Amino acid sequence: MVDERPTGMDKQELVSWLVGQISYHSDLYYNQAEPIISDAQFDLLWSELKNLDPLNPQLDRVGSDSTPGSKKVDHLFPMRSLDKATGIDEIRHFVSETTSQGRQFVCQPKLDGSALSLEYRRGRLVRAATRGNGTRGEDVTANARRISNVPESISWKGDCHIRGEVIMPLMTFREKYSSIAPNPRNLAAGCLRQKTLQSGKASAEDLKFLAYDVKFPDNNNRHPDSPPPPKFIFDSESNDWLSKIGIGIAGNTVASANDDDLTTQKIISITEHWTNQRKDAEWEIDGVVIKLDLLSKRELLGMTAHHPRWALAWKFPP
Structure with a gap:
């Protein structure tokens, strides 16, 4: 899922979209070892969310939750x-x-x-x-x-x-x-x-x-x-x-x-x-x-x- 950025979003909609993208790509990177975007692209998503909503809880998360079934x-x-x-x-x-x-x-x-x-x-x-x-x-x-x-x-x-x-x-x-x-x-x-x-x-x-x-x-x-x-x-x-x-x-x-x-x-x-x-x-x-x-x-x-x-x-x- 490489989502095209939707057009016409207001600020809150853009924040929600960025949170979803960061969560999804974190799972691919940390749990699946199969990232589909570059580190630089991920950092741009992160920076954009930080600029729009500096207190967003997603910015406090590190990595991604472990996959179900793993010890x-x-x-x-x-x-x-x-x-x-x-x-x-x-x-x-x-x-x-x-x-x-x-x-x-x-x-x-x-x-x-x-x-x-x-x-x-x-x-x-x-x-x-x-x-x-x-x-x-x-x-x-x-x-x-x-x-x-x-x-x-x-x-x-x-x-x-x-x-x-x-x-x-x-x-x-x-x-x-x-x-x-x-x-x-x-x-x-x-x-x-x-x-x-x-x-x-x-x-x-x-x-x-x-x-x-x-x-x-x-x-x-x-x-x-x-x-x-x-x-x-x-x-x-x-x-x-x-x-x-x-x-x-x-x-x-x-x-x-x-x-x-x-x-x-x-x-x-x-x-x-x-x-x-x-x-x-x-x-x-x-x-x-x-x-x-x-x-x-x-x-x-x-x-x-x-x-x-x-x-x-x-x-x-x-």
Whole structure:
């Protein structure tokens, strides 16, 4: 259903049409792994609804509800979306809004894959779940165990939730799957959620997991034998820690300066680097994620229902 935009609608009718389109295409993207419009087209629908009705509940939704019949997993830590931008001025505004008490940002290439949460208890993998609607996802543990770089156990013998992106290397896609799937992202998402080994188009062994975040349960939610979590001041420290315990990471480039203008320019240089490197990247990327590095300042800035205020997904211009 690619609906032609009806003509002659009043504002409320247009809002209702946009809500329906966003809901429908979210389901195709997150649950069916068969989107029929581009990310840029989806973002235009989202932006138009945001301009017309900034408080519309659809704007607070993340992802899409899991498909009926799948085993559901409630996320202990919600997997929210990110606020998006495509222009340099939006980066400047983001930096100026977030830099009080912290002009240091960690930048990572924005991987165009499928979000996944890995739950480790006392260092062993016990569950893997898709993002779903941000608070509840789909249990895909069996398939996640087959991903080549997802370890069954990590060297730190505690409880943690490691979130990241499942992607398919472009070389693998071109050599094995380009004739049967339109792009690596759709193939990776479908492979992650396939019900049996025979039901999917691709093998989970051909996927990769790259982390961008780690969360630690509090005393009430962790195993009594789990050691207390590491003490990090900066997010970039947690990325280094993930690498040390055997988890691949999405990236960990730090941009830091003494004033907003210099900080912004360093971030812009990073976006320019990835714009130039995009065609040579090992996997599909569609922008750069920019996050305030100081964890204590993140706590002060907090979240909206849809996204954290301390992060921005800058996307390559269409």
